[in-house]
Amino acid sequence: MTVFLIRRLLQTLAVLFAVSLVVFVGLYAVGNPADILLPDDATEVERQAAIRSLGLDQPLIVQYGLFLKNALSGDLGRSFVYNEPSIKLILARFPATLELALSALFIAMVLGFPLGLYAGLHPGTRMERAIMTGSILGFSLPNFWQGLMLILIFSIGLGWLPSSGRGQTGSLFGIETSFATWDGIRHLILPATNLALFKLALVIRLTRAQVRETMPLDFVKFGRARGLTERRIVGVHVAKTIAAPIVTVIGMELGSVIAFAVVTESIFAWPGMGKLIIDSINRLDRPVVAAYLLVITFLFILINLVVDLLYTALDPRVRLGGKS
Amino acid sequence: MSALLEVRGLKTHFYTRAGVVKAVDGIDFTLNAGEVLGLVGESGSGKTVASFSVLGLIDPPGRIVEGSIKFKGEELVGSPVSRMRQLRGRDIAMVFQDPMMTLTPVLKIETQMIETVLAHETVSRKAARDRSIEVLRRVGIPTPEDRIGAYPHQFSGGMRQRVAIAIALLHAPALILADEPTTALDVTIQGQIIAEMQKLVAETGTAMIWVSHDLAVVETIADSVAVMYAGRVVEHGPSANVIGRPAHPYTEGLLNSIPSRTTPGKRLNQIPGMAPSVLNLAPGCPFAPRCPYEQPACAEIPPARNIGPEHMARCITPLTRELT
Incomplete structure (x- = not known):
């Protein structure tokens, strides 16, 4: 029983890791959130500032590494839209x-x-x-x-x-x-x-x-x-x-x-x-x-x-x- | 002494899409209290259907179309379901062929035994459980007070069949129908179970119908033997007579097919051809196409003829010589 649970826990971590990778790459491919978040009349300087503050200027691998590091400490990032921890938004509606x-x-x-x-x-x-x-x-x-x-x-x-x-x-x-x-x-x-x-x-x-x-x-x-x-x-x-x-x-x-x-x-x-x-x-x-x-x-x-x-x-x- | 079980002209037919399967087509036999009848035949000869008919356990599309089954003088054919349920397991019990399949896999032995007791008697669960343990001990289950809490899959095949036999014995029935109870077991276990059942029925004076395709097994346990072929009893009599001096060519063929009766080095005897399908039976003696003694008169169904005291055969030229 204990062996079973430990094996399950390791499997769980492996699956979560795989899913996070797929999700992250998939979302990266869909489009740049800055295009949607910023008003149409935003200047190039404002645009660059926003992208930097969201961490979107980093290469994919760095962004993913940061995401993983935060995720391991229980932080799944803040919503771009609500500026609240995303996990909190989800659990509130769960x-x-x-x-x-x-x-x-x-x-x-x-x-x-x-x-x-x-x-x-x-x-x-x-x-x-x-x-x-x-x-x-x-x-x-x-x-x-x-x-x-x-x-x-x-x-x-x-x-x-x-x-x-x-x-x-x-x-x-x-x-x-x-x-x-x-x-x-x-x-x-x-x-x-x-x-x-x-x-x-x-x-x-x-x-x-x-x-x-x-x-x-x-x-x-x-x-x-x-x-x-x-x-x-x-x-x-x-x-x-x-x-x-x-x-x-x-x-x-x-x-x-x-x-x-x-x-x-x-x-x-x-x-x-x-x-x-x-x-x-x-x-x-x-x-x-x-x-x-x-x-x-x-x-x-x-x-x-x-x-x-x-x-x-x-x-x-x-x-x-x-x-x- | 009146008979315990009297079967007269029993016909059980199955109404399938392909036509009417006359699985049992007019059989008669009588069984006295404490007597053991061996019901012998090849697969598809109707022996199992005959025994299920006694309990009224024929599933659609099959049904008993004709005949009478009298148990202790009471007519069972057409008797209401509620009455049949009272008799099943209490007065007439059954042991099935495959002990792997007869016990419900997801319920403990205990549960299944207690419910069988409570189905027919109003006693406390404790009393029902005590009686179950007692019966398990009688059929040779070691430490039954521990084993009763186990699930069926925790028993070996032979032990499971002992449990099934114990369930059959719970209400000390007057009649046990044993449908090839040793066929699925190892030869060594077979011998044990046969000896065990012989002892148990002798002790309690229980009558038994032992359904089997194995004449050698039947010879050791049965007082009388009925040989079935294509839905009919072709020979019936005391076992010593039927097995010692078979009158029907089919019985002779069955006996000759037992390997131990053949001289070493000689080819095994076999009955040529296959058991006929009871779906479209040709007129006349159903065994004629495979019979070495076939003659023109076999084109009509032969009547039952008395060969000796209580010894009957359906053959126009019954054999008379002793088997060597």
């Missing part, structure tokens, strides 16, 4: 995105698992076909279009739910969150649903496939031959067997839901990290983009670790590090 992502995954699981289970247990029925057709729509219709339709129907058409912003937040266990107020929850429903639809389809299809693979196995028949109820067989034996792969996929998806909440946050004007990153890319605010990508990379690695640990808890046959 709760809103996390809240959205967790709500979306929650919806996807709470609806997707039972629907997938039903579809897997009743193949060929009309209900199964309806569920599967619905799930195809779920992941083949473009996400942004689904978002617009949600707004059109539930905000504009029916007027039930607000379509933009985070609404009023309240404090719950010392954390600023939408869950604390009714207004906050109302604001959360549409964007969370939008973000959930794709994952919902995924969970349904995955669960169904797993159930259909597991039901013909001998241990299901042996369960019946022992006189267990169908409820016990499906609810305990089958559910626990398929839990490990499903948790793995959902865990991986949490990372992607956080990273790709960008579209949903843009549509619903959700004040999360995704919106910040889009704005920062447009303004070539390099430190914020770099910091964002490193934070997301770190999140992915962290989630993978948690998933691996969960997997061993769910499936006793799996041992960490491949050794017993």
